[in-house]
Amino acid sequence: MSDERRTRALEYSEMDLKAAIAEANRCLNCKSPPCKEGCPISNDIPEFIAALAVGDLGEARRVIARKSNLPAICGRVCAHELQCEGHCVLAKTGNPIRVGLLERTIADFAFEMALPLDKVPQKTRGRMAVIGSGPAGLTVAGDLAKQGFDVTVFEAMEEPGGVLLYGIPSFRLSKKITRREIMGIEMLGVQFQTGCMIGPDLTVDQLFERGFDAIFIGTGTAIANDLQLPGRELEGIMQSSYLLRMNYLHRSGQLDREEVPIHPGDMVLVIGGGNVGVDAARTAKGLGAASVTVVYNGAQETLPALHAEYEAAVEEGVHFRFECCATEFLGDQRLEALLVSTPQGEQKIPANKILLAVGAHPANRIVSTTEGISVDADGYVVIRERPYGMTTRKGVFAGGDVVHRPATVVLAMREAKKVAVGMAEYVDAVKLLALG
Numbered sequence: 060m061s062d063e064r065r066t067r068a069l070e071y072s073e074m075d076l077k078a079a080i081a082e083a084n085r086c087l088n089c090k091s092p093p094c095k096e097g098c099p100i101s102n103d104i105p106e107f108i109a110a111l112a113v114g115d116l117g118e119a120r121r122v123i124a125r126k127s128n129l130p131a132i133c134g135r136v137c138a139h140e141l142q143c144e145g146h147c148v149l150a151k152t153g154n155p156i157r158v159g160l161l162e163r164t165i166a167d168f169a170f171e172m173a174l175p176l177d178k179v180p181q182k183t184r185g186r187m188a189v190i191g192s193g194p195a196g197l198t199v200a201g202d203l204a205k206q207g208f209d210v211t212v213f214e215a216m217e218e219p220g221g222v223l224l225y226g227i228p229s230f231r232l233s234k235k236i237t238r239r240e241i242m243g244i245e246m247l248g249v250q251f252q253t254g255c256m257i258g259p260d261l262t263v264d265q266l267f268e269r270g271f272d273a274i275f276i277g278t279g280t281a282i283a284n285d286l287q288l289p290g291r292e293l294e295g296i297m298q299s300s301y302l303l304r305m306n307y308l309h310r311s312g313q314l315d316r317e318e319v320p321i322h323p324g325d326m327v328l329v330i331g332g333g334n335v336g337v338d339a340a341r342t343a344k345g346l347g348a349a350s351v352t353v354v355y356n357g358a359q360e361t362l363p364a365l366h367a368e369y370e371a372a373v374e375e376g377v378h379f380r381f382e383c384c385a386t387e388f389l390g391d392q393r394l395e396a397l398l399v400s401t402p403q404g405e406q407k408i409p410a411n412k413i414l415l416a417v418g419a420h421p422a423n424r425i426v427s428t429t430e431g432i433s434v435d436a437d438g439y440v441v442i443r444e445r446p447y448g449m450t451t452r453k454g455v456f457a458g459g460d461v462v463h464r465p466a467t468v469v470l471a472m473r474e475a476k477k478v479a480v481g482m483a484e485y486v487d488a489v490k491l492l493a494l495g
């Protein structure tokens with residue numbers, strides 16, 4: 060299926076409202092709901108389903124908004140089969156409540172019908188700076204704005220969204236949906252300053268000088284890990300994240316098709332079986348590659364990518380090689396094959412393009428320009444438990460992948476929500492002490 064068709068399908072809810080209400084009416088409204096336990100941010104699932112079941116979309120949206128600032132995104136990219144739906148009591152019958160679809164249906168309906176938001180409190184509790192506008196930064200910004208803080212988000216790119224916009228391909232998460240969620244956060248009073256890289260353009264110390272009471276670092280893992288094997292210098296080997304970004308720029312009209320590094324007829328290998336690898340594989344297929352194979356060194360049951368994404372990739376013609384470990388890139392100037400070791404012995408797999416997807420680590424732009432922020436041996440920011448999320452520098456907090464290593468959108472959100480609480484406690488305490 061082409062990227063355009065896949066994206067169009069995702070921009071709309073797969074359920075109409077009547078079907079969503081019928082699905083909501085199947086819910087047993089369990090007393091101790093396991094679906095909620097399965098949700099990393101403890102969404103009040105039975106409550107929003109109960110409101111939907113009686114057609115009260117406003118209340119359903121209000122219940123969701125208590126915990127989530129990104130419901131249209133979570134309703135699309137979360138691993139529901141492992142989380143809410145996997146835990147639903149009806150999963151035993153093979154037919155769990157389709158919580159993800161219900162969540163996105165409510166979020167989409169609320170946007171399309173322009174349902175009014177609850178009144179946001181006056182911004183009187185203090186000023187907060189948020190660095191980075193991926194899932195962690197947006198979550199912190201939204202939560203703090205709802206609690207009465209004046210929040211400014213600083214984003215290095217021209218448009219906010221981070222990995223939601225530049226990393227996850229459109230066929231998994233439409234850019235329209237991400238923009239819509241960001242618009243919702245702006246409506247809470249959050250301001251966005253784009254094209255501003257904290258570190259080189261403006262330092263953390265300068266942010267404090269400008270009157271911010273606390274600062275959140277949510278810059279994720281911006282640097283893709285390399286795979287230094289013999290032959291790494293051959294032409295045709297690149298990062299999966301580079302392909303995803305170039306494809307986004309092309310699809311948004313900022314780049315010619317020729318500059319996207321996968322062309323019709325290419326024989327593509329992807330090294331790594333996480334979501335980024337599978338996203339890159341599906342993208343390469345969508346760009347007309349003759350063959351796309353994901354090479355993963357573990358067994359099939361340990362594939363880190365979402366199961367639904369794996370199944371979609373297989374359906375689209377992507378091949379998977381399990382227990383297959385890359386040992387050398389082969390070729391003469393240009394890549395010709397990958398040498399792998401397998402349980403059956405060494406093999407050569409022909410390829411003219413290889414996409415690396417072997418993890419990522421944080422950039423050090425902020426910590427290298429700021430005194431007193433400690434990182435561990437791998438460059439991840441060290442945080443403390445009280446106030447939750449504060450780094451070794453007073454008033455500077457961090458959360459999401461830059462602390463916890465690459466994880467899913469909702470796991471970054473879960474940690475970010477805890478940090479937002481820590482930041483609010485910290486600023487309230489500092490202001491109280493100043494009064495005393």
Ligand code: SF4
Pocket residue numbers: 085086087088089092093094095104105108146147148149156158
């Ligand atoms: Fe409804 Fe399933 Fe949650 Fe029970 S576990 S409240 S049936 S969604």
